[in-house]
Amino acid sequence: MAAAVQKPNETPLVRVLDDEGRVRDPKRDPEIATGDLKRIYRHMVLLRHLDERLLRMQRQGRLGFYMTSTGEEATQLGSAWALADQDWIFPSYREPGVALWRGYGLEEFFCQLFGNAADPLKGRQMPVHHSVARIHFVSISSPVGTQIPQAVGAARAAQIRRDGVAVATYFGDGATSTSDFHVGLNFAGVWRAPCVFVCRNNGWAISVPLSKQTGSATIAQKAFAYGIPGVRVDGNDALAVASVMREALERARAGEGPTLIEAVTYRRGPHSSSDDPSAYRDPSEPKRWEKRDPVERFRKHLHARELWSEAWEKELVEEIQRDVAAALEAAEAMPPKPPVASMFEDVYREMPWHLAEQRDALQGYLARRGPVGEAH
Amino acid sequence: MAAAVQKPNETPLVRVLDDEGRVRDPKRDPEIATGDLKRIYRHMVLLRHLDERLLRMQRQGRLGFYMTSTGEEATQLGSAWALADQDWIFPSYREPGVALWRGYGLEEFFCQLFGNAADPLKGRQMPVHHSVARIHFVSISSPVGTQIPQAVGAARAAQIRRDGVAVATYFGDGATSTSDFHVGLNFAGVWRAPCVFVCRNNGWAISVPLSKQTGSATIAQKAFAYGIPGVRVDGNDALAVASVMREALERARAGEGPTLIEAVTYRRGPHSSSDDPSAYRDPSEPKRWEKRDPVERFRKHLHARELWSEAWEKELVEEIQRDVAAALEAAEAMPPKPPVASMFEDVYREMPWHLAEQRDALQGYLARRGPVGEAH
Amino acid sequence: MPVMNIIQAVNDALRLEMKRDERVVVLGEDVGKFGGVFRATQNLQEEFGEERVMDTPLSETGIIATAIGMAIYGLRPVPEIQFVDFIWSAFDQIVSEAAKFRYRSGGQYPCPMTIRTPYGGGIKGGHYHSQSPEAYFTHTAGLKVVIPSGPYDAKGLLLSSIRDEDPVIFMEPKRIYREAREEVPEGEYTVPLGEAKIAREGRDVTLLAWGAMLHTCRKAVEKAAEAGVDVELVDLRTLLPLDIGTVIESVKKTGRVVIAHEAPKTCGYGAELIALVNEKAFTSLAAPPRRVTGYDTPFPYTLEHEYLPDAGRIEEALVETARY
Amino acid sequence: MPVMNIIQAVNDALRLEMKRDERVVVLGEDVGKFGGVFRATQNLQEEFGEERVMDTPLSETGIIATAIGMAIYGLRPVPEIQFVDFIWSAFDQIVSEAAKFRYRSGGQYPCPMTIRTPYGGGIKGGHYHSQSPEAYFTHTAGLKVVIPSGPYDAKGLLLSSIRDEDPVIFMEPKRIYREAREEVPEGEYTVPLGEAKIAREGRDVTLLAWGAMLHTCRKAVEKAAEAGVDVELVDLRTLLPLDIGTVIESVKKTGRVVIAHEAPKTCGYGAELIALVNEKAFTSLAAPPRRVTGYDTPFPYTLEHEYLPDAGRIEEALVETARY
């Protein structure tokens, strides 16, 4: 990709695979090694399995809350593949695949969802708000968009340190309306920070369709406002995503500045386990997108490359089911609550007197009255 | 202008006058009536006179604070000319010419600057933060950019009411970096609100040059991010500004939505009376822009059209000096402070008990101890 | 009289006022076709159209700023912030603009608008779907802050808020959105702003609370009664301006006061109440005023019921204060 | 020892710490070539280059958010907000992000940064160049709030803040930026966070204050002394976490307390101090705690000296409290 600013009228949709998983643009093929191709597929299948299983568990009351990323697997895995180990991620809540790809363990993953005693976040955050420092997967927060300019700050720090690290941040189409999107891209444009902005344009922000989110025809063209390149890619095509992501990261590392990637995909499920899309969108729309399923397309691609077989699929699914079941069992066996004293830790590095006082008062109260609940 | 979105690579600088005040693009000439042409010139001269006089007064300690708009007169008057009486303005601090054009009186203007007993704002705001409801010149506040989405809300209200009102909002190049710029233009793009965004790109935000403000080559191209037209105009050419402003207002009134106008001009003076530009910018830069003086250019144009003579100029200047001197004298004769009780009014429509209590306490205190000052 | 929950009462108030006053418009994320994530604006878009019930882009500052523009222009906007936890990007527009418009324009530009927003914990919402930030608003001159504790007040206070000439932060106790149910008159009625309500008369201790805490307090009051302590429970309803008369009268009667709120303790609204009680009823105080509050930590997910004041903690404070 | 004003002391601290610790970077509007509108960062860009002293685009939320990213990444950013009145667009990043990063990540991501920002009235700055919003920050768990009252403390507290492992709001009293002058050691030294200072010992009344108010309080204390009232003046220096020991000890000694602050009264930090004094020294109180504060209005332009607590108002409160 040229370092020059992308002209908005030249933002075609980048595709490598056609709907049948055949390579239609060999020049764009990122030529991913065989092992990685299979690993990408494995993670796609894992994500799909997790979404089904965890949404069901949520419905059964075994889990407080959950958010699926069904239909957006290619965007997650294609981009994750292109990232280097030392790169940093400022995610939103809908890219668990990026964390799992980078080595987030299933058991920790579940413990976070349960917020139990083994949750690395000590039961403090809602489910799906992961934080995994060892893989540079930065703490997710609920307010939409806040991570975007933070990513730019981290990228600026990496630029100052000249340590070769690039930063990626993920967000949805709705997030492009936030203040933080604007200031993030604007600062990045001025600093030419090594930052890649990955917008998962899945068409909806809860009940609000893209047409009510912005007057612009594409998200990619918003890059032009900041003098940076904008790329539009088929977000259901893992190879296309991998390709544009790799280019953007190369540009970042070469000192050529940030890139905005619009990955065009679709939110097939509800916004979250609390949502009911039947109240606002035509059920034929998700149905249509099922035909453009990124996992199936990728499977066909592997099949065409003779990397896939029914036997392998069976083995894979069984392995995943086994791994998930084992990790879930281990996670569910953990004490459901972290210790009460932990609630007062990590507000500051050293606990000030007032928090120690509050902790002691609560512990005294619980000692007198037993665990909280109706009895109180 | 076509209703279609302006292509960013087609954002040439719109000019009507050349540097010598000759019409170089007759098709673009807004054909302003003779009387209005002379009125525009009169207001330009008035602004220049006010800037000189008031900055001097500030230096002499007769005025707490002042901000000049020297060099930006054409942007103010060209755009003000195109606005209809019923239109609403959400200004920043550097468009006093728009208020004066619409009938803001000199004496009220000065009383605001002094914050005295006759200040329509009751001495509450800093100098140059005017508010003139009868000409729909909405209250100025210091935080940069806040007026932009407010203007969009007012435009949306006008659109809902179908009352034919268009809304203009003014701001600087620095303001384009704010959150409020982004959300304002984004909401306007979605609503197709009858709103005209006038960016005075004067090259500087206090000490920060445009190149450090944004990575984009122009401000106009930022419109593309919102699916709305962006126009780049010579801000020192009153006729060009009048022309693009009129078109934008016509589009707004015709239901064709908002327009972003980038008026390319230059901040010739200090940012404010508190500023010292010698600390950060090359003095040759303002010198260069003096050669592109908007007032002189407009004078030459009038001269070429035989609407200007030395005699008229002399008359005009004398009249302005007389008016200004009289208004200043009247304003300076006012009691310097509004009544103390007024400090507690207008926080709410009805004064709640705690404010009445605080007012009474302060009045009691002042009654006991005399006016505040060193003696206390 | 129909029985309603708080969501229904809010919806009813909005519908009635939109019918009565065509200046009233509703805007926010997901408020239109979806009717709001809590369904408080359900069916309003169907009835009043897309111009009066607007789905907005995802920007709280955009919602509030455009609502300000509408208010200035002459409409009566009722913006919704989906969760009060997301209100901060709009804080500049609220604090610097809405709260100061009337004042700074010398009275030329009033800014009547009612920001509706659910607040509070107990719904397994973690850091960002649970907070109670009322004290950030009560420290802001120019705002009014209203928090109903049940359907009847929700409807009557919301109608008063929309009709008020100043900007109102209307915080809705989402934990009891559906749980709190009571009879609510069908037509219009108003509950005046700035008037507290004695929820229960008592002699021994005054208990001040608002919103969802009222319900926890009721349980605490019953327990305290079993321990022989007769509590006067005051539902403040409006925090700003405060009904100082009712508060002080009660404290003068009982000589003792406990305040319960979900927000963190330090600089919560309870601090202001204690300061006012000191100012106006110092000599009546027979025991130190007590606060039972959320802790000075971010709002936790798993341990939220340990975090929130519960009836037991409030009861202990009441009994200890009474026996001081 | 050189005599410095507060601007010089701040500049000196920044320069020393940037030399000592290459992780320290400065960013903000006009902080680079210009050296800040108050010149607190003067010559730093010359000395440390554009990468460590960055002029930013005009966005407070951008300044804070990128500083957070830098802090998370391992730098020690010292962002400047030109006037605290403009901090609100960054409030979401401060309250939802910086304050909660360590906690919500289970301790994985600390966020050490020091937000420097001038505050306070008395410079003819009107609504938006005069405010004292410390109480919005003291209500936010996870932040520290530091306000020096003179050059010595400004330097020592700023060095402690930058070295602290948590986010600090460092509010500088701009009214006395140049006026307050005293001897300041040349090299590094720190004044610990969380420790108040007894600015003057006294027996009759405790007076609590911080920042520019300290100087007004000194005058008030002198006047009170003339009236025979011996005041103990405590400079809090850090509001969060508060040095509760020093405050309570003093109040237990005097039995009386007055608090002076510029911020509006309702829900100002004075309320919290009164609540704490009630909690911890109720039986020592011989008179009602008093507040002398700014009023519950936006900050006015012309009448700012009527608005701000002056020595006379504080003196009256001291004498009345002493004679209660």
Ligand SMILES: Cc1ncc(C[n+]2csc(CCOP(=O)(O)OP(=O)(O)O)c2C)c(N)n1
């Ligand atoms: C600042 C803020 N406002 C509102 C919300 C409530 N909310 C959560 S997700 C969401 C929609 C986000 O849409 P998008 O950015 O497109 O991401 P997607 O969920 O589609 O992946 C909203 C409105 C929030 N979390 N934060």
Ligand SMILES: Cc1ncc(C[n+]2csc(CCOP(=O)(O)OP(=O)(O)O)c2C)c(N)n1
């Ligand atoms: C939100 C905010 N941040 C900072 C400031 C301080 N400030 C006042 S004007 C200004 C520069 C504005 O530049 P620009 O928008 O280009 O307008 P100009 O002054 O050039 O007309 C700054 C930084 C402010 N008033 N508001």
Ligand SMILES: [Mg+2]
């Ligand atoms: Mg989306």
Ligand SMILES: [Mg+2]
């Ligand atoms: Mg400018």
